[in-house]
Amino acid sequence: MKRRIELRGLGRTTKLIWYEGTSDRMLEASAKTLLGLPLETRILLRDHDGDTVPVAGCLPPGTYDVVVFDAAPPLPADEPLPVDAIALPDDAPLAAPPTLPLYRAVLGHKRQRTASVSTTIGHFIEVFTVPIAANDVINFVPNHGPFALHSLYSALVPTEYDSPDATSFYKIASSAVVLDRQRAIRYYAIPPSDVVLLPPAGKGPILRAYLTTSRLQALSIESKMRLRSLAEVLKQSPDDLLAAFHRFRRQFTPISKAQYTKFQQSTS
Structure with a gap:
């Protein structure tokens, strides 16, 4: 049986579709490929409640914001930088x-x-x-x-x-x-x-x-x-x-x- 969610990030919304039984690791790798991110990039998803969750096959259908973690500490989006x-x-x-x-x-x-x-x-x-x-x-x-x-x-x-x-x-x-x-x-x-x-x-x-x-x-x-x-x-x-x-x-x-x-x- 097919499952699907929508990934929102990098200026676009992308569908991620998989069959039940697909491993979480493969799902995360597929998400990075769709988003054009290196496989070593660390990502999590933010659901409609604002909670941050890992990419997993048990996620319910919906739209999730992609949170990309950098090697350096994340910068606050509302903090102006020179x-x-x-x-x-x-x-x-x-x-x-x-x-x-x-x-x-x-x-x-x-x-x-x-x-x-x-x-x-x-x-x-x-x-x-x-x-x-x-x-x-x-x-x-x-x-x-x-x-x-x-x-x-x-x-x-x-x-x-x-x-x-x-x-x-x-x-x-x-x-x-x-x-x-x-x-x-x-x-x-x-x-x-x-x-x-x-x-x-x-x-x-x-x-x-x-x-x-x-x-x-x-x-x-x-x-x-x-x-x-x-x-x-x-x-x-x-x-x-x-x-x-x-x-x-x-x-x-x-x-x-x-x-x-x-x-x-x-x-x-």
Whole structure:
């Protein structure tokens, strides 16, 4: 007889299905495989009562939040950290997902890809964007133009790493992460004193939001793992990637249609 639960973590919800009699050890290994976590990662599940329980075949059906334990003590999610403290100490290395690093150095500075580009793009999206709130109609991530997700990817990832064009990027991204879209006009304030209107194109903006500064200062353990993996692949430090993201985000601020209209009226 089949049993199933849903695992919620790392920005997605995944079904774990097994037959009665499957060992708890095999169930836990299967859960880590589905979540893209190394087998040596320590995980527990949090049920709807808020209790932390192990992965086991006797679990009742339901949705469980995945709790990933790091080699270093867990950081409180509500405790802001300075940007230069996001990377964990060198004596507490994080294990990278098994598909990383995606490249290895060969022939001097040239690099040979050893795994799918979709893994890099998936990690990139899950580090620098978050699912958008249901009542948020402002912070959609653009799918074209200078503020688009592909533009951020191009700014952070050197072309030597087989960066795809915009069309290919979004196709790969959609296969790596669930990207809901909605055709909508977006509005942005541009420093020091300008606003722009971004009309919809293609399937429209992505229903995710860029990380804010406060979120960057309190990255989850999963995000830190992915960020460190990306930094290693790209031969950069986590701090350098975060700094590049900050530079990109300082170029624009999402605003509402009312704010855009008010600005237009004040300057006409």
